Amino acid sequence: MTIRELVTLLDARVLCGEDKLDQDVNNAFSSDLMSDVLAFVTDKTVLITGLTNIHVMRTAEMLDIHCIVYARGKIPSDELLEEADELDIVVLATAHNCYTTCGLMYEAGIRSKNVRTGA
Amino acid sequence: MESTILKNTYEINAGEFQTAGDVSANIKRKLKQIGIGGTVLRRIAVASYEAELNLIIHSHGGKLTLEMTPSSIILTSADVGPGIPDLSKAMQEGYSTASEEARDLGFGAGMGLPNMKRNADGFSIESEVGKGTTIQMRFDVKDA
Ligand SMILES: Nc1ncnc2c1ncn2[C@@H]1O[C@H](COP(=O)(O)OP(=O)(O)OP(=O)(O)O)[C@@H](O)[C@H]1O
Numbered sequence: 001m002t003i004r005e006l007v008t009l010l011d012a013r014v015l016c017g018e019d020k021l022d023q024d025v026n027n028a029f030s031s032d033l034m035s036d037v038l039a040f041v042t043d044k045t046v047l048i049t050g051l052t053n054i055h056v057m058r059t060a061e062m063l064d065i066h067c068i069v070y071a072r073g074k075i076p077s078d079e080l081l082e083e084a085d086e087l088d089i090v091v092l093a094t095a096h097n098c099y100t101t102c103g104l105m106y107e108a109g110i111r112s113k114n115v116r117t118g119a
Numbered sequence: 120m121e122s123t124i125l126k127n128t129y130e131i132n133a134g135e136f137q138t139a140g141d142v143s144a145n146i147k148r149k150l151k152q153i154g155i156g157g158t159v160l161r162r163i164a165v166a167s168y169e170a171e172l173n174l175i176i177h178s179h180g181g182k183l184t185l186e187m188t189p190s191s192i193i194l195t196s197a198d199v200g201p202g203i204p205d206l207s208k209a210m211q212e213g214y215s216t217a218s219e220e221a222r223d224l225g226f227g228a229g230m231g232l233p234n235m236k237r238n239a240d241g242f243s244i245e246s247e248v249g250k251g252t253t254i255q256m257r258f259d260v261k262d263a
């Protein structure tokens with residue numbers, strides 16, 4: 001599925017990256033804890049989160065996260081969106097909570113491919 | 120000993136949450152420019168970011184050094200204290216003494232040190248209470 005189809009699936013608003021919606025979505029991860037995002041994400045991923053501080057963008061930049069979905073109606077600041085724009089990261093917002101957002105994506109066939117290697 | 124092609128040192132100040140990640144973003148861009156990419160670039164970026172965050176959250180301040188040889192990238196984090204009393208505990212997933220402030224920002228799960236070790240091809244840590252902590256990480260790269 002593409003990010004454009006994800007927008008429809010989640011009844012989401014595009015906050016940033018309107019011109020980048022044709023990218024594929026084939027991996028996802030959800031957490032509000034950036035420590036866990038850093039420890040578990042191993043591949044190009046959509047991140048579903050509710051955390052709106054600027055560190056989310058930094059974390060996304062390190063991991064090549066190309067799309068962030070803000071769940072439960074959270075809207076990040078303009079500062080964060082400017083940063084996302086600079087980093088070519090698509091930002092979506094949905095009124096669904098994290099659980100429902102993940103459920104809808106799972107039902108649509110998207111799986112988490114972030115496999116942890118041994119410590 | 121292999122010759123060093125490139126060496127950059129970055130100062131990291133304690134408590135500077137607002138600019139956390141700037142140094143690692145810089146390192147990532149620099150490495151990308153010289154042709155490093157894919158999985159190894161991501162591993163370096165993540166390890167660098169974890170080290171940078173630890174310097175900001177836990178240390179009294181320190182330095183992150185990036186070195187490159189023909190076959191590897193070496194990242195060194197060296198700080199001026201407070202040191203880690205029990206290294207084996209600190210290396211366990213879930214062990215954290217992070218402040219409330221760090222936790223509010225989405226950190227402090229006790230994942231950083233093990234994550235650095237997992238991402239690096241070589242990892243060593245030394246620490247002395249009252250003196251400081253030094254972490255060295257090696258990442259093997261094919262001819263860049
Ligand atoms: N440079 C440092 N100086 C002093 N103590 C440190 C340093 N780095 C880590 N520690 C100690 O080791 C613990 C574990 O570090 P680690 O990076 O694994 O987790 P964390 O930073 O607490 O949380 P996370 O990395 O998940 O955000 C820290 O909570 C802290 O007590």
Ligand SMILES: [Mg+2]
Binds near residue numbers: 227231
């Ligand atoms: Mg840490």
